[in-house]
Amino acid sequence: xxxxxxxxxxxxxxDICDDTQYIEVKDxxxxxxxxxxxxxxxxxxxKDLKESGLMEEFKKMSLDTFKAIYGYQKTMLDKSIEFLKQxxxxxxxxxxxxxxxxxxxxGSGKTHICTGISSQCILMGKSFEYIRYVSDSTKFIYSQ
Numbered sequence: 001x002x003x004x005x006x007x008x009x010x011x012x013x014x015d016i017c018d019d020t021q022y023i024e025v026k027d028x029x030x031x032x033x034x035x036x037x038x039x040x041x042x043x044x045x046x047k048d049l050k051e052s053g054l055m056e057e058f059k060k061m062s063l064d065t066f067k068a069i070y071g072y073q074k075t076m077l078d079k080s081i082e083f084l085k086q087x088x089x090x091x092x093x094x095x096x097x098x099x100x101x102x103x104x105x106x107g108s109g110k111t112h113i114c115t116g117i118s119s120q121c122i123l124m125g126k127s128f129e130y131i132r133y134v135s136d137s138t139k140f141i142y143s144q
Contacts (some may be wrong), residue, residue, distance in 0.1 A: 012043075014037060014039035016037050016038070016039065017037035017039060019039075020037070021036065021037050021039060021040050021043070022034040022035065022036060022037055023035055023036075023037050045122055045123060048122055049122060054115075054118075057115055058115060058118070058119040058122075061111070061112045061115035061116055061119075062115075062116050062119060063077065063080060063081060063084075063113070063116035063117070063120070064116075065112075065116075066109060066112050066113060066116060068109075072104070072108070073108065073109050076102060076104075076108075076109060076110075076113050077113065080100065080102075080113050080116065080117050083098075083100050083117070084117060084120050086098075100114075100117055102114055114130060118130055
């Protein structure tokens, strides 16, 4: 699993591109071309997390911090990790078809697990939709 890190981009400095967000590489013919620096993804992830207002929640509720006390909680954790390993983050068509649903009693860890999965998606530079059944399910029923 990737680790959630917070960067302060007011003082963040990329040594690779010197904050231009692009690096010069050679194409197949040996000509110089510009390529996006990997710091662009880092900057996007941080911006998305800050704008979501969930940075602290993502830090507290990662899959690494989930405490599986009961067997069903261990199963939830194992299935979420298995799900994340199966997603092809490089294939947008495959990624957009991926979904994960958790149901269970109050206090079972559903929110923690879903927040952990969501943070992994953000760390991979992918978007996601987090739906709470009780409050959000009616919009799907009535929108059909």
